[in-house]
Amino acid sequence: MSDQVGFSRRSAGEGRPARVLGLPSGEPSFPPVAKWEPRYRAGVIAWDLVAVFVGVVGIGGYVQHRAYPDGPWIGLVGLTTFAVIVGSIMVNRAWNTAALGQGAEEFRRLGRAFVAAAVLLALGGLLFDIGWMRPWVFVVVPATALLVIPTRYVQRQVLHGKRREGRCLLPVLAAGNVEGCRDLINRTRGSAHLGWRVDAVCTADGLGDEYTEIDGVPVVGRLSDLATHVRRGGYRIVAVTPDQHWTPKRLQQLAWGLEGSGADMVVAPVLMEVAGPRLHVDGVLGMPLLRVSAPSFTGARRVVKDVVDKVGAFALLALLSPLMVAVAVAIAVDTRGPVFYKQRRVGKDGREFTIVKFRTMVTNAHQMVAGLTERNEGHGLLFKMRKDPRVTRVGAVLRRYSIDELPQLFNVLAGPMSLVGPRPPLPEETAKYAPDVRRRLLVKPGLTGLWQVSGRSDLPWEEAVRLDLRYVEDWSLALDCVILWKTFRAVFSGAGAY
DSSP states (O other), X not given: OOSOEEEEOOOSSSOOOEEEEOOOTTOOSSOSSOTHHHHHHHHHHHHHHHHXXXXXIIIHHHHHHHHOTTSSOHHHHHHHHHHHHHHHHHHTTTTOTTTTTSTTHHHHHHHHHHHHHHHHHHHHHHHTTOGGGHHIIIIIHHHHHHHHHHXXXXXXXXHHHHHHTTOXXXXXEEESOHHHHHHHHHHHHHTGGGOEEEEEEEESSSOBTTBSEETTEEEEEEGGGHHHHHHHHTOSEEEEOOOTTOOHHHHHHHHHHHTTTTXXXXXXXXXXTOOGGGEEEEEETTEEEEEEOOOOOSSHHHHHHHHHHHHHHHHHHHHHHHHHHHHHHHHHHHSXXXXXXXXXXXXXXXXXXXXXXEOXXXXXXXXXXXXXXXXXXXXXXXXXXXXXXXXXXXXXXXXXXXXXGTTHHHHHHHSSOEEESSOOOOHHHHTTOOTTGGGGGGSOOEEEOTTGGGTGGGSOHXXXXXXXXXXXHHOOHHHHHHHHHHHHHHHHHOTTOO
8 A cells, every 4th residue: 555645533531633644754743642632641740749748747737636646746747748759659660651540550650659658667667666657657658648649539420521522532553463363353443442542454455444544544555654644643542453464573673663652562462361470571582572470369368358348347347237228128029039149159160059149030030031031131051131121120129229239248258259340250150161261260250240340230241251361360459449439339339230
């Protein structure tokens, strides 16, 4: 395809001007960094500093006065704590542009920063025998974290809202085979909040599935001329998808060719669902090698997860007990039958256990399935109906807001389940699992999980499986926190529940 290809595309969130890709080699058509990026980062830093200041001066001053009214001057202690927290945020790269607004990594870095700050202050207190540092370590620093994290979340939601409107997006040039580029295009369109927009494609022969485009995105040239197109188009990200064209030598040459262009080169690994803390780049024998560590199913983090599960389940049961009593009464008044519904499910390592839920259907619901098979709207191995005649009046409300799931907190407290994990499957489902799908059973099933916060019953079976496997592969405490937070939003909206 000729280099003189005209098409319309947006700069990074600043309208959609039409232009022609015919500029001299090496001259970008617009600045690689869009105006909104430094503004957003500056806003994040400013609000973080305000939140830390309020936490240190407001909360710290109150705590110091209450615990040690005759203690040292608050200004010196507050200044030291402020400097330690801000320094820890900087060292942990929690203000790095690449992490802002992106998944759990932003909050993981923030968490590490505040833990490190608390540890440093505690060590200082021990070293200099300062007993009055304890409230600053155990109260002020955690309280300050509880101020910073929500402000970050609010700013992220504002950014995501703009991205769903087509603003504040990074222009991407996809490079690879047609299927790989199409998959990337569809994923970015379905997840606009992540900030990518595929504006152009390069393929091995310069052709798409419709000659000049792939799913409406223009094919601007061949892979062999990729670096030239990047410089002429001013793309921020070059997403390299699998293709037999890509050899180690060609990828190296592409990386060299992109130097100075302002574009980030992103290479999709063969292990598409492995990411986060399991991926490491090591230099071995003078070669950069991508090392994939085994998923962690034991160790200190799992102990922490178990403790959080038990404490969290107990606290939620205590808090929600009045609601659960009211629900039990409503079910008993609405229809005849037991209040609770018990069913065998499969947990970690294939061990079966009995799950407990509030009953939302008539008592003979299982016997009615055969007559409703033709109306099944579920995907894969799941039976689902939007207007299921077996669901009671009270049951419809309970399902919409997932209140029927609350008794599973007893399962979490007893041990077979976790607050966060894959969906607990039926024994007949697991009997039909392919070997790769059986990896869902490597961890405890959860009361909530990635599939619940990503569409619930509206998700196709294949996508629900993919999300569960992604959780198994990439589990982390930060990811659990993000899922729990998103669960509250999904429950209150009632989207995808039936």
